Amino acid sequence: MTYKFLLFDLDHTLLDFDAAEDVALSQLLNEEGVEDIQAYKDYYVPMNKALWKDLEQKKISKVELVNTRFEKLFAHFGIENDGSYLAERYQFFLSKQGQTFPGVEDLLKNLIHQGYELYAATNGITFIQTGRLEQSGISPYFKEIFISEQLHTQKPDAAFYEKIGARIPNFNKNHALMIGDSLSADIQGGNNAGIDTIWYNPHHLENKTLAKPTYEVDSYQALLEILDKL
DSSP: OOOEEEEOOOBTTTOOOHHHHHHHHHHHHHTTTTTTTHHHHHHEEEHHHHHHHHTTTSSSSSHHHHHHHHHHHHHHHHHHOOHHHHHHHHHHHHHHHBBBBBHHHHHHHHHHHOEEEEEEOOOHHHHHHHHHHHHTGGGGGOSSEEEEEHHTTTTTTTHHHHHHHHHHHOOOOGEEEEEEEEEIIIIIIHHHHHHHHEEEETTTOOOOOOOOOOOEESSSHHHHHHHHHO
16 A cells, blocks of 8 residues: 555535535525525625635735625625624534535545545634534544644645644655645645645646646546555
C-alpha cells in the first residue's frame, strides 16, 4: 500500500454542499419574508463562491466573509439588514443539512476495510461542518476531523497540512493523499505541503490553474481503482 493516510475534502467531494445550501437558503429567505427566493439565490451563490476564493487568497478574513455576505445580498435588492444576525440564522439552518452524494458510505467502508486511515480536512466553520457531518451519518468513518477554523489556517496553506500531520500518530506525508474537488484549495494545498493529491473531477472540468494533481478521477469507482493499483 503506497498510501496510508487519506485526507478527504468534504464539500463537493463527499457532502453535497449545493443541495445543503439550497435548502438552508430557502429556509432563511422564507423566514425573512422574501417573495422572489430564486432571484436572491441566483445572486447569492456566485457572490458567495467569489468571497471564498478571496478568503483562499487572503484578500478578506473569515469574519468579514461570514458577517457581510448576507448584508451584501439584501443590499443588492435595496434592503438594509443585519449581516451578523442573518449569518447566525443561516448557519443554524445549514448545520442541519447532511446531504451526501450517492455511494459515499460504500466508498468509505471499502477504504476502511482495505486498511486506510481516513481523515476529513475541510475549510469551513466548525459549528456548520460538525453539524452537517453528524446529520450525514459519515462522521464515524473518520479517525479525526480537521476544520480550518479550529486549526487557525486553511487550505491551500502548507500550515494547514503541517498541523494535521502533527496530530496524526506516525504521520508521514509520503504516505498521505489529499482527495478533493477544488484545484485552488485541495490540490494546490497538497502541492504546497508536498503531499500527493487526487483531483475529484466528476464534471470533467478543465484545469486552468497552476495546481498539479498527482491523479485525477471522475467517480468513486475510479478512485478505488487507482488506489488498488498503487
